[in-house]
Amino acid sequence: MSARDVILARVRAAVEGVPDVEIPRSYRGPEPATDGLVDLLADRVRDYKAVVHVVEEAGVAALVADSLAARGVRRLVVPEGFPETWLPSGGFERIGDEPRLSAADLDTADGILTTCAVAVAETGTIVLDAGEGQGRRALTLLPDYHLCVVRQDQIESGVPGAVARLDPARPLTWISGPSATSDIELNRVEGVHGPRTLEVVVVTSG
Amino acid sequence: MSRTFLGMPGTVSMMGYSGKETFPENAAKAVRNSQLRFNLRKATGTIRGRRASVVGELPDWPDLRQAGKAIKDHTLRNLDTYLVRLEEAVTKAGGHVHWARDAAEANRIVTDLVKATGETQVVKVKSMATQEIGLNEALHAEGITAYETDLAELIVQLGDDWPSHILVPAIHRNRSEIREIFVRHMSEWGRPAPERLTDEPAALAEAARLHLRERFLATKVAISGANFMVAETGTLVVLESEGNGRMCLTLPETLISVVGIEKLVPTWRDLEVFLQLLPRSSTGERMNPYTSMWTGATEGQEFHLVLLDNGRTGVLADDLGRQALRCIRCSACLNVCPVYERSGGHAYGSVYPGPIGAILTPQLRGMGSELDRSLPYASSLCGACYEVCPVAIDIPSVLIELRGRSRHPVAERAGMAAAGWVFKRQGRLARAQRMGGRMRRLVPKRLPGPLGGWTDTRDLPAIPKESFRDWWNRTDGGAR
Numbered sequence: 001m002s003a004r005d006v007i008l009a010r011v012r013a014a015v016e017g018v019p020d021v022e023i024p025r026s027y028r029g030p031e032p033a034t035d036g037l038v039d040l041l042a043d044r045v046r047d048y049k050a051v052v053h054v055v056e057e058a059g060v061a062a063l064v065a066d067s068l069a070a071r072g073v074r075r076l077v078v079p080e081g082f083p084e085t086w087l088p089s090g091g092f093e094r095i096g097d098e099p100r101l102s103a104a105d106l107d108t109a110d111g112i113l114t115t116c117a118v119a120v121a122e123t124g125t126i127v128l129d130a131g132e133g134q135g136r137r138a139l140t141l142l143p144d145y146h147l148c149v150v151r152q153d154q155i156e157s158g159v160p161g162a163v164a165r166l167d168p169a170r171p172l173t174w175i176s177g178p179s180a181t182s183d184i185e186l187n188r189v190e191g192v193h194g195p196r197t198l199e200v201v202v203v204t205s206g
Numbered sequence: 207m208s209r210t211f212l213g214m215p216g217t218v219s220m221m222g223y224s225g226k227e228t229f230p231e232n233a234a235k236a237v238r239n240s241q242l243r244f245n246l247r248k249a250t251g252t253i254r255g256r257r258a259s260v261v262g263e264l265p266d267w268p269d270l271r272q273a274g275k276a277i278k279d280h281t282l283r284n285l286d287t288y289l290v291r292l293e294e295a296v297t298k299a300g301g302h303v304h305w306a307r308d309a310a311e312a313n314r315i316v317t318d319l320v321k322a323t324g325e326t327q328v329v330k331v332k333s334m335a336t337q338e339i340g341l342n343e344a345l346h347a348e349g350i351t352a353y354e355t356d357l358a359e360l361i362v363q364l365g366d367d368w369p370s371h372i373l374v375p376a377i378h379r380n381r382s383e384i385r386e387i388f389v390r391h392m393s394e395w396g397r398p399a400p401e402r403l404t405d406e407p408a409a410l411a412e413a414a415r416l417h418l419r420e421r422f423l424a425t426k427v428a429i430s431g432a433n434f435m436v437a438e439t440g441t442l443v444v445l446e447s448e449g450n451g452r453m454c455l456t457l458p459e460t461l462i463s464v465v466g467i468e469k470l471v472p473t474w475r476d477l478e479v480f481l482q483l484l485p486r487s488s489t490g491e492r493m494n495p496y497t498s499m500w501t502g503a504t505e506g507q508e509f510h511l512v513l514l515d516n517g518r519t520g521v522l523a524d525d526l527g528r529q530a531l532r533c534i535r536c537s538a539c540l541n542v543c544p545v546y547e548r549s550g551g552h553a554y555g556s557v558y559p560g561p562i563g564a565i566l567t568p569q570l571r572g573m574g575s576e577l578d579r580s581l582p583y584a585s586s587l588c589g590a591c592y593e594v595c596p597v598a599i600d601i602p603s604v605l606i607e608l609r610g611r612s613r614h615p616v617a618e619r620a621g622m623a624a625a626g627w628v629f630k631r632q633g634r635l636a637r638a639q640r641m642g643g644r645m646r647r648l649v650p651k652r653l654p655g656p657l658g659g660w661t662d663t664r665d666l667p668a669i670p671k672e673s674f675r676d677w678w679n680r681t682d683g684g685a686r
């Protein structure tokens with residue numbers, strides 16, 4: 001018998017005659033969006049010591065320009081599909097991922113600018129699915145600064161709403177604040193391996 | 207109560223101490239180590255507080271807990287079906303699935319996979335399953351070096367040490383010890399520690415960042431575990447904080463994940479429950495910094511999944527004990543355990559410490575050694591672990607059951623004492639002994655069958671006026 005057959009046979013023998021159980025789903029499921037979600041998301045992301053801005057559509061490019069200048073970001077990775085209207089006209093060197101950047105190249109970039117797929121207000125989370133304007137996973141991992149633009153209609157109140165909207169076939173990265181560790185005497189230190197600075201721009205639908 | 211084993215239960219193996227010393231002996235040593243005690247007390251106290259506040263935020267926490275418990279029980283009941291479904295989904299998405307009956311088989315599979323790539327170095331993200339099977343040692347014997355990349359695991363590896371906490375494995379080290387370890391040993395493994403390294407946590411984290419960055423960029427094979435596997439879609443899920451997990455999952459050309467068969471959930475939707483239960487119970491955060499989900503071969507990577515039994519089907523066969531397989535390794539039970547707080551993780555002589563370790567280790571490893579026979583006594587049966595467990599594992603009941611199966615009079619007499627459970631004054635001890643009463647109210651005076659082994663040597667105490675939890679909170683664990 002193969003290892004597979006042995007393990008499956010062991011499992012079947014082990015659970016024989018054991019009654020099955022119903023799964024009660026009385027917890028809160030996906031909830032309709034409310035006006036308060038923008039503020040809740042902003043508060044919760046700030047709790048992780050990330051910087052958050054809330055702006056109207058027309059103000060995004062100027063805000064991005066200010067943020068890049070404030071951080072001294074010169075070499076900025078901009079993934080394919082990032083909306084051109086949200087990009088400042090100059091002031092930085094734009095790096096694309098076509099052809100694919102090597103990990104070493106990425107490591108020398110000052111920052112990465114992305115959109116996201118979904119955000120979760122209650123937990124202060126943004127989720128990337130490697131889609132338009134986000135790029136592959138390494139792009140938001142190696143540069144030390146991540147600036148992420150979230151549209152209001154992408155905000156879900158809780159985790160169930162986000163799970164329902166996401167496609168499991170895509171590589172997903174849930175990001176809640178900057179990289180952190182509490183391994184040294186339980187003091188939280190921002191930034192071990194991922195970006196040490198996370199900045200989020202929430203664009204209101206007006 | 208007999209366990210139904212198919213195959214070779216004798217070959218189940220787990221890394222750990224030699225098993226010669228019992229829990230009381232190990233614990234007595236730990237209790238004398240005041241650094242460890244101080245760190246543990248600070249750490250567990252902090253996490254307890256955080257957990258309570260973020261759990262309290264969710265109005266539907268009890269519903270999530272019930273759902274989490276039921277999803278796991280349903281999965282375990284139908285584990286064969288879901289394992290096959292998972293295999294299909296992963297394979298369809300371009301991944302390769304391997305099955306390992308025991309530690310030796312898993313180690314051989316992984317070693318062969320690494321050798322096939324021609325590489326002699328691998329990066330690893332913290333995984334209890336690979337620790338359980340002693341993978342690093344097995345790779346080492348074949349000339350392959352495994353580099354741990356989690357900050358705490360790095361501290362443990364550089365210090366040639368054992369993890370002491372599921373979540374914060376280096377909880378037994380303070381900052382000056384960590385600095386010392388970095389300065390002395392980083393150069394043996396790669397990029398040396400920066401000159402004039404201070405013991406500021408931020409400086410130490412920066413040293414780890416620099417030390418590991420080169421390695422992440424250069425290494426072509428990574429080994430991980432997983433927190434969850436979704437049968438329906440073939441998706442694997444890893445929760446982490448630092449980003450070393452993302453590095454390992456994303457950058458290397460080949461990814462090998464070694465995962466216990468109990469980590470399964472049936473559907474994609476089920477994640478909505480566990481992504482709420484786990485971070486809040488674990489680090490006491492609303493969400494951990496990074497969660498990665500991937501399905502099969504992703505972004506051009508070669509992907510192998512090794513499904514590990516290593517005693518789990520034996521635990522599954524046990525009517526009461528199988529609930530231990532619901533465990534999502536959040537470590538909440540460690541953080542509330544008065545015995546753990548005083549004795550530390552090392553005393554349990556296993557990669558699974560604390561209350562969950564006390565029921566899981568003897569079941570996985572059998573009760574052949576003195577140490578494993580003594581583990582079910584490493585508890586005061588206060589019930590705090592059950593209260594915080596996000597999947598409602600009734601640890602005290604399983605402990606009583608295991609005690610009944612394997613009496614260990616020495617551990618029983620000495621257990622609580624050596625575990626630091628001897629509070630300095632008699633009055634405290636008397637009180638401590640009454641704690642189990644809350645639990646034992648539920649059972650008859652003398653337990654039937656093999657359980658008599660436990661009750662025979664105990665006077666069932668009167669029900670205390672004040673519950674243990676109340677007492678613990680009021681007196682800060684007897685400190686006041």
Ligand code: SF4
Pocket residue numbers: 487532533534535536537538539540562591594595596597598599
């Ligand atoms: S037994 Fe429960 S509380 Fe303890 S680690 Fe497992 S899931 Fe968490």
